[in-house]
Amino acid sequence: MSDARRSPYVESTIIMTTVRVIAPFVMTYGLFVMFHGAKSPGGGFQGGAIVGALVLMLAFAFGADPTREWVNQRVVVGLLVVGVATFVGIGLATMALRGSFLEYAVIAGAKSSKYAIELIELGIGAIVSGVITSLFFLIDAGFDVEADAADAGGETPEETPGEPSSGEVGS
């Protein structure tokens, strides 16, 4: 039991220095994969996974709690919404221009469909990286075996629906 409460984080100068050096390159590569999906292998799903992995890497090097404070949770959930809104918005915009849903060619301008596709890839990237980041932070914060047991008297925490108790925080 005591093993479960111990934080898995170990501070290491080597890991911190390495991550500090390669983090900008990983971010650039993630964005490259998202933007360049139209021309080379890649796209929103892959680029989003790389950007999400970057946040995991930072947490690995500097600890999950400082990283959680650094990455605003509202921004992460906002990313998900912005991603879906971009995709649906482009679809509706093409309909507003008297085309079919997601018929990019009706947007005026040279290579308009290419830019629309790249925008959509960015939206997908926002969704994927947001889901990965928030999953990571939630799994890291939750499931504290002893704290849960103490809170709920040895039972799994169960409460009346619609009334979350705000007093005790498990993490």
Place this chain on the structure above:
Amino acid sequence: MAPTPVEAGLLVVILGSALATAVLRDVLGSIIAFSAYSLGVAMLWVVLRAPDVGLTEAAVGAGVMTILLLLTIAKTVRPSEDRVLASFDPKTLVLVAAFVLALGATVPALPAVGSPDAPVVSSEVSQYYLDHAYKDTGVENVVTAVLAAYRGFDTLGEAVVVFTAGVAVVAVLKREVTA
């Protein structure tokens, strides 16, 4: 068609790490073996000229999945035992062997890798995409053209599935964490 040395080596790594994932008793060892398996599969995709799939497999399978699984076992109790290998129920073994045989029996029906007679190559649909993708959408990568333009509505559905699943998990876990 005989596999090239690279393919053969990758197959050995993949099969070996997959077996290790299944038979290792220690969960941490299993997760590491699973990560190696994912990395092997990602490299095999690249060798088979599917770099899009390889990228996803490497980032999600070998990277993110491993970290999430490691976090999970760090948060739970890990039984310490001296035995290295897990013990199996013979009935389970028979069932798994039958499943592998049934799946393996379908392999000879597949066309050879890179065969010019494969339905994917000779199909009119593939040829249409290859001929028209650039003119219709302006993107060079046909995979992206199919994903985002020809099958754009499907991809929207996929993105919404990821979004919905993520929001649902966040909502449920947030309740658990703050409860």
